Amino acid sequence: MQKFIGLLVLFIISITATAQTKFSEPEVDPIQIQKNFKDWSVYQSKNIMLSRDFLALDALSTEISKETFLDQLANENYIPIRLKSEQGIYCYKLFTIQPNSDTSIKATINQIGFDALKNYKMEGTVFPPFSFKDLEGNLVSNESMKGKIVVIKCWYIHCTPCIREFPQVNKLAAEYKDRKDMLFVSLAEDSATQLKTFLSRKPLSYAVIPDMKVYMNEALQLNSFPTHFILNKEGMIAKVLPNFESLEVALDKESKL
Template sequence: MRYNIFIFFTVLYSLSGVCQISDIQNIQKDFTAWSKYQKEQIFLSTDFLPIDENSKVISKESFLTILAEGNFIPIKISDEQNQIKYQLYKILPSSDTSIRATIAQIAFDELHNYKMEGKKFPDFDFKDLEGNSITNKSFLGKITVIKCWYIHCTFCIKEFPQVNALFDKYKSRNDIQFISLAEDNPQQLSTFLKKKPLSYSVVPNMKTYMNEALSLNAFPTHFIIDKNGNILKVLTNFESLELALDKVMKEL
């Protein structure tokens, strides 16, 4: 069979029974098609079962490392239990080179973030725009959600309505708090937030801390911190944040 014949994949593997996969050629036909699929189906920040190209379960770190090399795409596989599974598939030679570059960069960032999980959130002692002191001790006994952003980050601002809704969802609970770290100075933030309100506590002048202590590669980035001040999850978009936070809060 010629490699470029239109193929619709239905994949069987022993771990979970029958699983259907979208047409891999269509997903890779151009960058727009891939971008749409990735946005709707691929959330590498979340918990998932990583499957290699030979249908073998591997570690998440290995999965992300392979993706960061730029030769594979992740494909979502669903099953009867609705557990999230992603499998590696080789990028077709005819694929847009932008797909390869984008996957590699995303996987590189996600691998960096994944390696932060389980570690203590770096020491800090800041004040928010209201003058409230925020330190590592502020984290103890509560789940803490942190959003890292800056005024000119389009994606950071676009998700404001969603993160505000998430804040409203949990604001009646006394075991969770929401904090944001922003690159901008207090005057810039005060002016901006009058037009674009953010329900989180806002800490200004965080550019150096986010670059050096957190080594962030992309914005927005969200952290979920446990009650002992350790990093539970590092997430790159609201959709992943919502899924992860709902899971954490249900388990308390």
């Protein structure tokens, strides 16, 4: 019996050690990537997607919840680095920001972490009461959206990143055009007149709802644009996303559920 217990303990230790070393090596040098803001920013935008599902490790390589991970990014002195892993497996670890790093790195990470944490906490909640007409006069409401996967893009005319992704979101909408259980809607701050003039030059394949500044500020409490929402068929918020890249990944997953 003692021999069995001893073997069981060794097995558990072995499994634990394997789990801890499986994601042991960062894909970039955590210190070198902090040398200047540009290098870090390029790495962050291409390799760290905080809206996706990932295994989160603290600075001591201990697994923590995603919420705790994002909270530490928002309020403490860390950068996130992806650890080397198999294709399709994502593990992010916190590394301490060095004293001589560009101060813009910490400020930007804190803001990114704050936004990501706020978005994460909205997941699983009911989309706020909604009943508005789009530019074509069609009523879009919580009731009309129920039973469908809904993609919502929040934007305004003078938001450069919002407009830059128009070709990508139009292509995405085209890819799902045969899905009768999917709906693409956009909420814009601008008036109907302004939007009709603007969209005649830069078309958007989504249904466009004008004059949504108050709703986005008060009901959705947005402080960053673009912001994308994915609602599941029960009208619950499945994902809140900061850009097209994260939207594309999340929608592919949601559309297969």
